[in-house]
Amino acid sequence: MRRAEEIENGVNALRSDVSNRDEIRGTVRLATMEGIATLYLSERLVELSSRYPDLDLELVTSPQTVRVARREADLFLSFFKPHGTSLDSQLIGRFKTGLFASQAYLERNGVPSQAADLSEHRFVGYIEELIQLESVLWLEELVPTPKIAFRSNSMMSQMFAASAGAGIVALPEFALSLNLGLVPVLDELSGEREIWMSAHQDLAYLPRVRAVKQFVKELVRRDEQRLLRNSPWSS
Template sequence: MNWLPAWDCFVRVAEGGSMAAAARTLGCTRAQVSKQMAELERRLGARLFERSTRRLALTPAGEVFRQHALRALEAVDSTELAVRNLGDRPCGTLRVSATVAFGRHCVAPLLPEVVAAHPELEIELILTDQVVDLVGDNIDLALRMTRLPPDDAVARRIVSLRRVVCAAPAYLARHGCPRQPLDLLQHQCLSYVLGDNKRWVLIDGQGVETVVPVRSRIHFNNIDCIFDAVRAGHGIAILPTYLCHRELASGVLQTVLDDYEPDIVFGRDLYACYTPSRVRLPKLRVFLDALLGHFQPLPPWERT
């Protein structure tokens, strides 16, 4: 007896409440369903249904078998999906993780283009500023800003992210423009709570670091909120150019301390990280190709 069709048939009978309903769903005759159920009960040595004139009800044995059968059929479906994902065509669901701001502004706009080119592919974009567990969180590819990619994953450098110190012209008109890093001590400097510990590191052209213990009366753990506060004239901030390039070009924001490069705890480089088991997945390969094509040799915000 081929157990898989019989188990699937049993689940359909349990869901539909009758063999006729299961037959309609499966596209077969009621007699065929009845034969499979009788053979299944004989093989298991237990009655699975209490039969009445109106509806079939599960026996205690049937209820136990139903729970196990559902899990088994789900496992079979997952196995088939995993094997199909190893084929030549990108298909199935690709789970991608990225930081909130970068994912929203730079990754999300790519998704429609990628899925349009691959009709059997779906993409889930998971936005979080916390480090995800590639295995535990079932992530196919994580975009991480880091100095040191994880040792247990494949890491492909995607792009370097430049950052600038900037403020709104109105703020600088009220409070003055800092000429050297220590001038920041006299300013409202909007810190990123998760990353800088209220200490900015600025490096000059000779590689000399200056550490400034900055202060502000408001703090955020989200770079978009910092961006909004800077545009509103509430202080000075270190911002990535992918986020503020339009405002810099239009004069809404103005860079300061141009002879110094901000050095943040995450470093400059963005990596695509994935486990070795996913290296050959077509769905990962096409998405990685799309990232590289979009951000290299120069990212869009650095091309003009």
């Protein structure tokens, strides 16, 4: 069955390549996690539409690994290198993670001056049993035993809860583009994640897939200094 799927993908790729050899047109489905899709990619993909008006891009969010080998998506943007024998995966950039809180929370509970002070603070984090990707465990990486006051499987919900004063939250740098009034806590405590772009080997060189892949690579490289800078920035 796996070999049959590979042959089918190859035939589809060849058929599409022949018909679109000189034009970037058709549908490309790009899958990634909710946070980077909503807070980083969505508004920047307008530039892609302007560059290729005949390209139909589908942006899919998923809390788990997307299997591009089974055509769940043409491209998968992830914070880790996916496993698979027929994948073409490239490391295209990195971003920082850090701790943030609202001014209201810090005024009520004090500003921690060292890591030891965090034992007296409340945090916002993920629901442990619903975590499907270990790459989003940025809070536990920075604070081994946090006292969680609010949990959600949605990074967006965590951001809004922290903005309302629920506690300290760990976020990737690109999340601060929403400008919810969150400020850095203990700048020296930071993590880093990789950004990987993956496609099925039979689809990686289709003109339309290659165009989207190249655009996202250029985008991340252009913004990498801001993605790695541990301070708020606006898009």
